[in-house]
Amino acid sequence: MINVCELFAGVGGFRVGLEKSSQEYNFVWANQWEPSRKLQHAYNCYVNHFGTENHVNIDIAEINKNEIPAHDLLVGGFPCQDYSVARTGAKGIEGKKGVLWWQITEILKAKKPRFVLLENVDRLLKSPASQRGRDFGVMLACFHELGYSVEWRVINAADYGFAQRRRRVFIFAFRNDTTYAKNINRDNLKSMIHKDGFFIKKFPITQDESTDVSRVEGGQIDFSMLAAQENDLDYETVSIVGKEIIDISDNFSLEFKNSGVMINGIIYTEQVEADYHGNRVLLGDILEQDVDEKYYIDGEEKLEKWKYLKGAKKIPRTSKSGHEYIFSEGPLAFPDPLDRPARTMLTSESSVNRSSHVVEDPATKRLRIITPVEAERINGFDDNWTNTGMTEKFRYFCMGNALVVGLVAQMGESIKDIFNNEK
Ligand SMILES: C[S@@+](CC[C@H](N)C(=O)[O-])C[C@H]1O[C@@H](n2cnc3c(N)ncnc32)[C@H](O)[C@@H]1O
Structure with missing residues (x-):
């Protein structure tokens, strides 16, 4: 069984998609609360289909994160907000109130799920306009600090045959001590996107001649070295190794492309194009x-x-x-x-x-x-x-x-395969 926690559950898009892909997904906890509304329609819809057990209709900020059941996979779609942080003297740093990303990080700290799958609008990669890429940079820095690596891809559902032109960024994060993390080809970040990573398995992209997906076999690489040696690669990487989140919040800016990876604090990002020749629903x-x-x-x-x-x-x-x-x-x-x-x-x-x-x-x-x-x-x-x-x-x-559940179902198949290899 793969124990799942579903945040910002709405009417259950992640659950519907994952359960379509495998019976191994076991939802141990879900949360949904529509701010300032007496009638909680989405929550009611969810419990109508899945029952009230382990589904909580309370503002996620009010939840004691330690009381959330242990889970292997955390999923959720949440809004693009201002992820900047400020120094608060003795307390260290603090994000803005009501920003849901900080709720997610609290859960990551308390429950340390091995895998995370999030969905957001693609604008997240470019926000805010005054400091392009800051918010996603903060997000990557948080994941890095908490011991995760990340792969992301902006997917337009229609590019893969679905009935809607809906473009969303999907963010797949994995703890650095998982078998998955240990086995991936971390010494060629570009090949993660083109050959070895999470999204390429179900969402093919065009491969051009400049794409060097050659595998450097064997050996572990020190990623702080990799940053220093980046000129040796035929592509550029950006390092956030050793950077504090407040530095990222104050100074970081990067033109994030529609796909990328952050592994051990090294970021590589590339613009890719879908390559799909299957059925199309109109x-x-x-x-x-x-x-x-x-x-x-x-x-x-x-x-x-x-x-x-x-x-x-x-x-x-x-x-x-x-x-x-x-x-x-x-x-x-x-x-x-x-x-x-x-x-x-x-x-x-x-x-x-x-x-x-x-x-x-x-x-x-x-x-x-x-x-x-x-x-x-x-x-x-x-x-x-x-x-x-x-x-x-x-x-x-x-x-x-909600979201295009067929996309989540495909990701669910990949996640199940990943779990089959976890000890
Ligand atoms: C983008 S939607 C996700 C929809 C979901 N993926 C689905 O398939 O229906 C975000 C959801 O988060 C909920 N939400 C917003 N603020 C919340 C909070 N503070 N606590 C819990 N849920 C919240 C909203 O009511 C909304 O249903």
Whole structure:
């Protein structure tokens, strides 16, 4: 059994994905709490499917981390926030209040899970605009300090055949004393991305001629030496060895690419492209038949509003500081093309909003919004997964928060293989 702890569980995307991939996943604890809402729809949906046992509906900040059951794998999708830290005199350093990353680090310190799989928006790699890469640098430095190495990849689900163009960064961290960590080809960081690492197993990328994936066999390498010797490599690395988190927070900046590794404090990052030739699921493939009349856009006025929202516009605006500028945006395809994957689903999908989907119903040829079941299918959940007592508005909201479960299922297969080799 692989004991799993699921944070920020929402309606259970990680659990659904991992359980799809193997029966060996055993969820020992989950946590979900929607801040400042009386009705806890996502939590209710989760317990409706998985029961109340070991699922806690309390702000994660209120949880005594030592009381969380021991687990092998920690999973969760959480928001991109400000991860900077400040010196606080006697107490050492402190991150901003309410920033969920610090809750995750507390759990890592208390429970030391061997493996961690996290999901975030890809903007995390670039944040904040004033110090590009600082927040992810802080995250890597925390993992390093706690004895973990990390591999990350930005994955657009549609690039691997799924029904949604949803781009998210997945972060796989492993404790440096695992068999997995000891066996990987740590002396060629580039080959981690192209040949030996976690993501390449299920998510192939194009390999160009400059890609040297030759394996340097045998021998352990001293990574502080590697940093010093980086000119000997045919690629550049960045070292955070010996750097304090406060230094990273104050000074670190790096243009993180869509894939990379941090092993023993040495970072290598590279822009990669998906290379996929399998099946593709398109928006037209997941539409329901005979949908209720209420989803149709009826009347000229409503149609005009949608056309306006989706259309190109140039609007004069005044900024807070009084500066006048022209806000402009290009046109969005209207209706959404059925021969492409859906666009990214947001929590606002239920509202009349530029980013909400509008389709031409194949049977009636009339325009309509997507149904809650279609929203579930776009993420790969079973039909009516969120039909657990919440209003339709919240069903879309929960799907906007969730993830493409098929991606997690594929990662689940890789993690299971890794566990098979752990003692
Ligand atoms: C990006 S969503 C993750 C959704 C999930 N992966 C799924 O498949 O549904 C983040 C979740 O964290 C929850 N959350 C936000 N702040 C929290 C906190 N302080 N404690 C516990 N959960 C929190 C939100 O309610 C939301 O459901």
